[in-house]
Amino acid sequence: MSEFQGKVVIVTGGAKGIGKGICEAFAEEGAQVLCADVDxxxxxxxxxxxxxxxxxxxxxxxxxxxxxxxxTAVGTWQGVDxxxxxxxxxxxxxxxxxxxxxxxxxxxxINTNLKSRFLMAKYCIPVMQKRGGGVIISTASVQGLxxxxxxxxxxxxxxxxxxxxxxxALDYAEDNIRVLAINPGAIDTPLVQEALDAESGDQEEARxxxxxMHPVNRIGQPADIAQAVLFxxxxxxxxxxxxxxxxxxxxxxxxxxx
Ligand SMILES: NC(=O)c1ccc[n+]([C@@H]2O[C@H](COP(=O)([O-])OP(=O)(O)OC[C@H]3O[C@@H](n4cnc5c(N)ncnc54)[C@H](O)[C@@H]3O)[C@@H](O)[C@H]2O)c1
Numbered sequence: 001m002s003e004f005q006g007k008v009v010i011v012t013g014g015a016k017g018i019g020k021g022i023c024e025a026f027a028e029e030g031a032q033v034l035c036a037d038v039d040x041x042x043x044x045x046x047x048x049x050x051x052x053x054x055x056x057x058x059x060x061x062x063x064x065x066x067x068x069x070x071x072t073a074v075g076t077w078q079g080v081d082x083x084x085x086x087x088x089x090x091x092x093x094x095x096x097x098x099x100x101x102x103x104x105x106x107x108x109x110i111n112t113n114l115k116s117r118f119l120m121a122k123y124c125i126p127v128m129q130k131r132g133g134g135v136i137i138s139t140a141s142v143q144g145l146x147x148x149x150x151x152x153x154x155x156x157x158x159x160x161x162x163x164x165x166x167x168x169a170l171d172y173a174e175d176n177i178r179v180l181a182i183n184p185g186a187i188d189t190p191l192v193q194e195a196l197d198a199e200s201g202d203q204e205e206a207r208x209x210x211x212x213m214h215p216v217n218r219i220g221q222p223a224d225i226a227q228a229v230l231f232x233x234x235x236x237x238x239x240x241x242x243x244x245x246x247x248x249x250x251x252x253x254x255x256x257x258x
Contacts, residue, residue, distance in 0.1 A: 003235060005030035008077040010069060010124065012060045012116060013087030015042035017189030018139055021222025022084050022229050027053050029230065032077050036060055036069050036087075060087050061111035066119040070127060079131045082233050083124045085117045085161075086139040090154045090191060092198040098152040106153045113157035117164055121179075125172060133176030135233045138165050139225065140181040142248050162244060169242030178241040180232045185248030186210050187220040215250030 009026045013019040014035030020042075023035045027050040035055050037043045043055035056072060058065035073080045089112045094105050121136055128134030143151060144158030162181055169179040186192055192210075199206045211219050228247045231237055246252045 002029040004230070004233070007031045007081040008034070008073055008079055009082040009084065009233075010034045010036065010073055010080055010120070011084040011086055012036050012120060014084075015039045015046055015055070017191055018184065018187055018222045018225045019084070019086040020046055021226040022086060022139075023053050024050070025223065025226035025230055026082070031082075034069065034073050034076075036065070059112075060116040060120065061108075063119050066116065067123050069120070070123040074127055080124050080127045081131065081134055083120055083128075083134065083136045084139070084229060085120055085136065087116055088113045088139060088141075088157075088191070090151070090195070092194055094153060095150045095198075097150055101152055109153035110157050110160075113154065114160045114164070117161055121164075121168055125175075125177065128177050129172075129175045134178075136165075136168065136177065136179045137229055137232050138162075138179075138181040140165070140183050140244060142183045142185055142246060142252055144181075144183060144244075145246075145252060165244070166242045173241060178232075178237070180237075180240060180242075181244040182225055182228050182232070183244055183246045183248060183252070184225050185214050185220055185246075185251040187222060187225060189222060192219070213251065214248065215253065218249065220247065220249060 009031045011019050011023050014023045015037035023033045026033050033053045035043055035053055036058050038059050040057045047053045047055035060066055138161050140161040141158040143155050144162040147155045165179050165181045196203055196206050211217055225247055228245055
């Protein structure tokens with residue numbers, strides 16, 4: 001029997017892309033999964049596909065939403081074992097230099113990609129402490145390690161995500177709560193498709209170049225990330241906390257991706 005059988009997992013931004021892959025992977029292992037997302041149609045479709053995935057609509061940059069997600073998990077399954085802080089946005093309109101980025105765009109990206117990590121951790125940690133432990137896993141990014149032009153808010157959010165992960169790992173090691181992050185390379189999701197759609201010129205060529213940037217010469221799939229999440233959440237990774245794993249087809253091994 002899987003060690004995740006009956007475990008309670010919350011996934012933010014779980015209706016599509018990497019989050020959906022994480023929801024499906026835990027559901028496959030017999031966990032009870034609570035998927036939070038702003039996309040009701042995609043979330044309900046996912047929940048309809050598995051009896052052990054439940055969907056809740058909500059913007060996880062909002063404190064009240066995060067609190068009510070945790071309350072729902074506790075009310076339904078009496079606790080939370082694994083928090084996947086996955087949600088993230090990188091609107092194509094935010095690809096500008098910092099002085100051209102509006103304050104509103106900065107706030108939206110930071111609040112969704114970083115503040116949501118804090119809020120979800122804030123509400124899940126007391127519940128995990130009562131349960132005797134837990135695991136918190138962020139979907140960060142290789143952009144938290146190296147940067148690219150015109151992504152100031154996104155880069156800041158991902159650097160902050162990795163830093164917050166390390167910090168929480170220190171404060172809660174004594175509570176048996178492990179805190180980790182995964183840095184994906186380019187993964188085939190709606191977020192990446194939107195970035196490709198915004199490119200002028202040959203789309204297929206842009207996709208081919210994106211794949212070629214990775215030493216393994218392909219774009220990753222949500223399942224590539226989900227399998228790494230399962231490992232980090234498992235007892236096989238019990239000596240891991242406060243660190244990250246690059247799941248990036250070798251991209252970071254190149255030293256610089258440009
Ligand atoms: N796809 C990649 O290549 C890639 C690479 C590195 C890191 N990441 C990170 O992986 C994570 C997932 O990315 P993805 O590519 O699957 O994105 P995606 O856009 O394909 O999916 C994100 C999901 O989050 C939901 N969402 C957006 N804002 C929300 C909010 N405020 N509250 C609740 N749900 C919200 C969306 O509706 C969507 O279902 C993000 O943190 C992203 O930064 C992705």
